[in-house]
Amino acid sequence: MTGAVSVPAAEPVPPGLAAVPDGPRTWLLPSWPDGATPAVLEQYELAPMPLDRSGQARRVLAAALRCCWANLDDAPWPGVPAPVPAVLDVYAGMTRGDAALAGRWATGELRRLADTGWLVLDEARGVVRTGPRTALWPHEALGPLRDLLRRMPGPSREALGDE
Template sequence: MTVDPHVLARARARVLGVVSADASAPVPSGLTGASDGTRVWLLPQWPDGATPALLEEYDTAPMPLDRPGQQRRVLAAALRCCWTNLDDAPWPGGEAPVIDVLEVYAGMSRGGADLARRWATGELRRLSDTGWLLLDETAGTVRPGPRVALWREESLASLRDLLRRLPQPVREDAPHE
């Protein structure tokens, strides 16, 4: 039995989430590719006008989050650190130290900073699992994930305004001038 490679690629993307391939690999129909030059991430492509209810019906919610408020704040903190030139597109963005993201998040949170950092670490992992961020725990860095590449330019104005209001990362171990 042979399986159409395009059908197989769509099934993999649905089961495994965001998968990457070599940038020279063709992007199957029904998927869209988000490339950073060396890799291409395959993401489901939905017709314009697909409502959240329709996506939910197909088990492909656009932002599958367990704790949406907290995860959105962690995503915003990561973007604050990784998307340094807000006039540019957020994808592919740049790498930022995870510790900077944790500090920005702790600055946005109420309560104990240590608890906020622990919560944010778990949320970074979940956001990485769903393709919103690319987390390299070994290197201690994070950057925007391929799902960010799907944001339309006309939808970014309010996000840019929000990120401008977030605090800059300031670490206690940073050298003081």
């Protein structure tokens, strides 16, 4: 299982899965033992998460976190919904080259990150928020991420719709 699966909150959680509550539903994610490496995926014959352009995916995830993790003193999950144009605006500030092409690639990365549980994307409403995988980040690992996000510029007022 590479993506996150959601079930009604009342459903029991099968062994080997971590439950991440999200209102009326619960996201089920594989729980790996501490210190597990990618070799565990091979041992269990599971495909790794698809990241064709991992550097780009990391930048898109950082842009989404910058927009969706409203209070960096809190945990990143569940985050707040942010307009997709705001995330794309932050991402555009981190890249060079053809802005239209970068926007299309970033939109594809948003979808892939949503498919794998790093983000929750509601394309119909045009919003994104942090995904259930961010709930499993250890607290002690969040410090450097918070520092990075504090240094990143936020989205423009136009991208937020505050023209």
